[in-house]
Amino acid sequence: MANYRVLDPTGSVxxxxxxxxxxxxxxxFKESKADDAELGWRLEVEHDGEWAFFSDSEGTPEGGK
Structure with a gap:
């Protein structure tokens, strides 16, 4: 299991x-966004005590690749 967090376009968790x-x-993540059309939402995963990018509402899944 891993910890994930959703950030809104202003950077608030x-x-x-x-x-x-x-x-x-x-x-x-897709269910947690208040506005599915709004860009700038991010999903991050905790790895070794640090939060890292996982996906965003601009359609760039798993590390931007």
Missing amino acids: VATKEIDNSTDAHSW
């Missing part, structure tokens, strides 16, 4: 959750 896998995390 709006939700955190421990999730089993990346597919479920991405689904949770």
Whole structure:
């Protein structure tokens, strides 16, 4: 399990959750956004005590690749 968090376009954390896998995390991210059309939302994952980019509302999944 990994910790994930959703940040709104202003950079505020709006939700955190421990999730089993990346597919479920991405689904949770899509459900957590208040406005599905608004760009700038981010999903981050905690790795070794640091938060790292995972996905965003601009359609760049898993590290921008």
